[in-house]
Amino acid sequence: MSSSQQSKLIRVVQIIIxxxxxxxxxxxxxxxxxIIFTPLILKTSDISITASIPVAxxxxxxxxxxxxxxxxxxxxxxxxFVSDAQGTLQLETTTWSYIIISNxxxxxxxxxxxxxxxxxxTVLRSIRAGSPFAPENAVRIRRLGYLVLxxxxxxxxxxxxAANEILNQLTITSPSILLPSPFKVEMILISLLILIVAQVWxxxxxxxxDQELTI
Amino acid sequence: xxxxxxxxxxxxxxxxxxxELAESIGIxxxxxxxxxxxKARAVRFTTLDAICRVLDCQPGDLLEYVPDDVDxx
Numbered sequence: 001m002s003s004s005q006q007s008k009l010i011r012v013v014q015i016i017i018x019x020x021x022x023x024x025x026x027x028x029x030x031x032x033x034x035i036i037f038t039p040l041i042l043k044t045s046d047i048s049i050t051a052s053i054p055v056a057x058x059x060x061x062x063x064x065x066x067x068x069x070x071x072x073x074x075x076x077x078x079x080x081f082v083s084d085a086q087g088t089l090q091l092e093t094t095t096w097s098y099i100i101i102s103n104x105x106x107x108x109x110x111x112x113x114x115x116x117x118x119x120x121x122t123v124l125r126s127i128r129a130g131s132p133f134a135p136e137n138a139v140r141i142r143r144l145g146y147l148v149l150x151x152x153x154x155x156x157x158x159x160x161x162a163a164n165e166i167l168n169q170l171t172i173t174s175p176s177i178l179l180p181s182p183f184k185v186e187m188i189l190i191s192l193l194i195l196i197v198a199q200v201w202x203x204x205x206x207x208x209x210d211q212e213l214t215i
Numbered sequence: 216x217x218x219x220x221x222x223x224x225x226x227x228x229x230x231x232x233x234x235e236l237a238e239s240i241g242i243x244x245x246x247x248x249x250x251x252x253x254k255a256r257a258v259r260f261t262t263l264d265a266i267c268r269v270l271d272c273q274p275g276d277l278l279e280y281v282p283d284d285v286d287x288x
Contacts, residue, residue: 209256210256210257213249213254213255213256213257214255214256214257214258214259215242215246215247215249215250215255215257215258215259215262
């Protein structure tokens with residue numbers, strides 16, 4: 001790939017990241033306003049608002065209840081089931097605490113993702129400016145790795161406790177609802193990969209310094 | 216850094232300025248200044264060869280080993 005093609009590719013990636021960053025900042029701002037004004041809206045009007053929490057359908061342990069798919073046909077297929085059924089429990093409610101609790105994880109995630117994309121933007125800008133191995137970039141990429149790790153732990157944990165808090169206040173007879181699966185291994189792997197890249201970047205920075213200070 | 220570059224000493228002995236040396240060997244003044252102020256991490260043999268040729272000296276006249284625990288005044 002020629003340098004002009006690389007430059008164009010970086011420019012395209014930067015535009016995509018800028019758009020996502022803008023969207024995340026907007027979403028965070030909207031969620032903050034939504035959380036602030038929800039009690040006011042519910043107090044002054046008679047409407048109900050949807051609070052959604054991630055849940056799983058199951059019996060005893062999570063999630064164990066296979067759902068049979070009716071009419072699934074194919075060569076050698078006798079029956080089809082959907083297992084590990086996870087989804088979103090949507091509650092039409094007038095209780096503002098449910099809405100706030102259900103939105104906390106989303107807000108935290110949006111804020112952290114916005115910061116992640118902000119860091120990505122700054123890294124890409126320095127690459128476009130011709131100084132990819134700036135000392136700040138190694139710090140930024142390492143910070144990115146830790147943030148992705150934090151998001152991968154924090155979001156499911158907050159969602160878990162939020163869902164737990166709401167489910168404890170509900171009486172559900174059927175189907176049995178379970179708490180969401182807490183962690184996603186993929187995100188943890190990605191964050192570890194980013195941390196490895198940060199380490200390699202630091203080494204590259206050291207090599208560049210060596211090169212610059214070799215007379 | 217235990218290796219000390221005595222370029223300033225050699226320049227005084229040869230009554231030459233850093234700019235004159237830089238011009239003679241075709242190295243930028245900034246790079247030569249890094250070498251003179253002991254900020255360089257490595258020296259190429261080609262650079263050493265050029266400096267020794269112009270200053271008419273040996274590499275040992277330019278480089279000196281100073282152990283870390285010795286205070287250099």
